[in-house]
Amino acid sequence: MGRRSELTGGTPPPAVQTQASARTPQASLPHSRRDTARRWAVRAMLPTALALWLVSLRDVDLRRMRDLGLLQVLPVSFWIALALLTLSFCMALYDRRTKNVWLAAHVLGLIAVLHATPTLLYATLRYAWAWKHVAVVDAVLRHDGVPETTGRFAVYDAWPGFFELNALFLRATGMDSVLGYAAWAPPVSNALLVLPLLLLYRSVVRDRRLVWGAVWIYFSCAWIGQDYFAPQTFAFLLFVTVIALVLRQLPSSVFPPSARPRWGAWRRGPLLAVLIMEIAIACSHPLTPLMLISALLALSIPRRNRRVTLPVLAGAVAATAAWDATVARPYLEIHLNSLMESLLNPSSNVASGGLAALGTAAPGQVLLAWIDRGLTAGVVLLAVMALWRRPSTRRTGMPLLLIAPLAVLVANNYGGEMIFRVYLFALPAAAFLISALLFERDTRRLRAPLVVYPLLLCMLGGLAFGYYGKESVNSFTREEVAAARYVTDHAPRGARILTLTTDVAGIDMSYDRHSRVSLAYQHIRDRKHLVGDPLATVEAFVAEATAKRPAYIVLTRAQHALTYLTGVLPADTQSRVEKVLSESPEFTVVYHNRDAVVFRYAPPEAGGR
Template structure:
């Protein structure tokens, strides 16, 4: 654990940057699980799953000084606004339109005295413990054996490289979804838990924008296959979604709701940029792992179909998320959501074969064990690849809050790239009411991508954008931005140093704050 906190940037991620014992701990957790399944020891298998959660997820809380990911702070800002104003800023952004996580967190924080930041900091390991319990229950509801359910749980816990497990509506939406999947599994032959299912779906509908539409689509497919009772429950689910869509129509009117462009929707928000060798390697690992899981699941389902065994319902759970790509690209993240949503269904399909393989003769056992070990290693690499580009330090959090609470308003608060505690307090609302783009990253503005700011022409390009705003602009630079930009191929590593030097030498800018690893400059426009 100490090696993780003290490690320096490594382009291949945390497995390479930390002590080799960190990678060994993940491997040992896998070995323990494989042996436990072979020896039919469910207690040891459960302990190995817990060990995997500790190894992969606990460092997020113990080895960092503040919650990771810039996006976390957008969510904390909404919570803070609810706590301070006791209301929602509906229409300001999409988060206030789907407030489930935020209002519950504000209530729990007020009730217990635990700061929302502390909740966010410890969210990931606690989330995975709850997710593991829910996946096991859902697998049992879909009539998998105890050991098959343990394998399903291990796969979901271990292979989830998408990292949608921080303090975010998507994470809570996933927990609610797995609970719904459990109730769907109990309702294939007769109505079971219809009211609880609708309650969970209602909670999901007010928590996340995308997930309930996939759940509704999957439920409709189960009804078509006569695997969900009562059939009319999908009508009530659609009514819930329709009502909430009308409520948020003013927020959604600026977005493309249904594009139909599958190729574009399958592209990611990092497409077109070639980063460091480590980034290219990790991205390839993610793709191979994803395609491998989907391909293996498809083969197993094909064999089930040819042998006359049940395949429709498992296929719906595993592959219905692909329908998302026919609707939206979700800001370049739709393909990641497809993998996340398909993970429980694929795990349910693959688990029986893995149990048989781990308990077979030595040759089949060895091949199953090695294949699962390779998948575990690939998932560990994919999960920890972006560790250093997503770290947020305490000084950054403090400065971000002070800027939002300051007297310079309305203003733009512009980070060079999106590695900054954006909208970290409820004060962000007044900035967002001025313009929702007040904190958009500078590097993605026209003409700036790839510039090193070593030349005067680079700097003039930047100043042209700043001056055209006719409003004060805070420009934020930080050490994590240096790593982020170089890692993803957005700009050379020296761009931060070059730009900082030019800002200091330009009398139109003044230094607002300088702390370890973070610098804030202000361009006080007179207009």
């Protein structure tokens, strides 16, 4: 129990003081010269790092991005700023007199450096999926709700909450489009996430070093990038808040149980607040309710937790079941077969989805894939080491939250993304365990920073590869956006829009009026046919076009970048397609700029080919 008291056992503040003062006599001197110098160094390093970062963003040539995206165009001063910020945080963390506001400033500085950099550098909204979600909000505004569609947009009709919240905001403020603020979603959503993460960690430990260390480690390892303008980002914020409130009530919490409970261990007010958040989760995202149920089930394994977890679990199950049986029912009925297949073949869900490649991945991307895996494996390894080396963490509920997402892994592959989502939902617990491993007080004081600083730098290095490594695909030029805008403005209702990949910014605007085909995501037979005979394949996919419903073929820089990076198609596929279409009299170039070309196909006679 002695170990437990350090971490969770409700140790009152005086005990912490006693532990701190039990260190070396030199460290306990209240205002030693060394400590003063260190404090001033921290105060100087943080603004210096942030200034250096801002200066480093001048004159970044984004057109030089190739295999490793932003990694190869950001100047050395950017990386020095990041290293300096990390050093400053380390020094601040090891000084027990550092105020919370300084630690918060470091974490917010890290978020700014990591997540505001693309926003500041790019001329347009980053990431094709963010553009897709912008298109859904636009459709909600035009239709007074998410329009009923089939195919890849049908899921948004079943879980429309996030889009309708944004529609409310746009209508209420009178703003035209979410494009005005969607680009800032990554830094803002990460900054917002700091609050529930603090609440989560503070519920299980009093030691500020462990709490802030865990927050820093979370943002240093969150490389999968689920922080853009998306329902997952919103639902994850709610998820972490619900889990934080539940951990606050558990017997292992550092707080005493609340007075006058009514429902299990809950008072009526907090339970109602949790229920509101659970309903919001259930109607805004398909996966997060399952992750929440899984986490609550895991927390219910110890009998002592059940008075807390069962009422919340019942609420989560009821909200999810009610939503899935009503609004989401049409979508689930259509996809029931694939859901059952996934359930009966769990091993297929573990694979990190991708298509069978017909080309060769870029060398830099192979390296990147290994670094991503290395970071993920490192996080898991350190978390497991924490469970072994820091027995006090075993009572916190964090080990259960670490393994809980694995249960959902066997249920569905989530479009090949499930393994990444499991990492996302396990990361808050993993970050805490790693923090306990690195920062718990019995670590030898002088050696610890020498180990911890390089380790934190390694984490950030791994994150930089995972987060910035594909930016030649995720960033879009104004020219690419203009080409997509031309198509969506000029294509009549019912027209078919053909692209090589889905990485076309803004092409899904008016998705309810046009049909879309991305050749790289067709059956392997069709893709092989495309490589062998591009003209015949494109002609086959536009065969139903008519004079009134023409087809448009849109080829852009980012699509070429994706085929080059991933090898999903041979890297020269786009240039070959462009060449054969240019030479064919049936296809007309209707729009062209340095980053995009648009062909129009309309058969001369009415009635189609």
